[in-house]
């Protein structure tokens with residue numbers, strides 16, 4: 001399964017999908033999951049969320065959600081010399097951006113630089129190799145989005161191989177949901193709930209996609225799959241999450257305190273199934289879990305997370321073994337059935 005997750009990440013790396021520009025990537029995901037859930041059980045909603053359902057009519061609804069958008073930029077001004085000003089889509093760490101290659105959704109490449117040392121995005125500009133404003137306007141148009149370009153690669157030894165990507169957040173969860181769908185389709189008769197897998201949009205701008213998806217689906221239970229900050233680098237502030245220590249069961253982040261019944265259920269299922277897991281208490285950030293929890297009259301919400309180093313940089317690092325644990329946990333929860 002590690003190879004399969006890695007290969008999905010390689011394939012997704014070919015798409016430029018910052019917030020609100022996820023469609024091409026999601027059409028690819030749709031093709032990947034269609035043989036396992038059936039064309040009739042997949043749809044796009046008006047926001048652009050891709051929604052797949054397994055076990056229709058089986059019982060109370062469960063919604064898993066992994067966001068498909070990445071961090072990015074949007075072009076808002078072109079100067080007389082043909083340089084492009086861009087504004088961030090999401091909370092990009094500007095310290096890692098100077099000199100980066102970026103790519104617009106139409107495939108045009110650019111180089112991101114800053115005029116000053118303070119790395120404020122207002123002083124950033126993109127050189128797209130144009131000699132004038134007119135030439136630049138032939139290459140890109142205002143409102144066009146872009147994201148950084150970077151490789152997906154493996155790192156480390158065989159016992160706990162790492163995956164590095166500019167967009168583990170949150171494509172690694174997209175890959176995890178695809179694997180979970182494949183596994184669950186083999187045992188769909190054992191499902192005790194109607195299980196929705198949402199590949200949500202615009203999470204990085206404030207969990208916008210999951211908000212409408214949850215309203216439409218009206219789940220009783222909701223689980224966000226996302227990356228979480230690993231606190232295991234030299235001299236970092238202590239938190240419990242570490243790369244390689246298993247699937248993170250979320251208790252809280254900056255946007256949500258998970259339903260105690262949900263964390264209890266996840267822990268007991270992980271213990272029973274012998275799935276490596278760790279406690280996640282993230283002191284910042286936000287996930288789709290918050291949107292699901294507060295949708296309509298509320299839902300029991302939780303999260304399964306992947307401990308990740310260097311989040312929101314172009315080199316995010318996680319353990320492939322942890323990703324497998326996350327798939328196993330999703331499958332085990334669905335087989336056990338959400339009922340509390």
Ligand SMILES: [Zn+2]
Pocket residue numbers: 067169170203226227
């Ligand atoms: Zn995320």
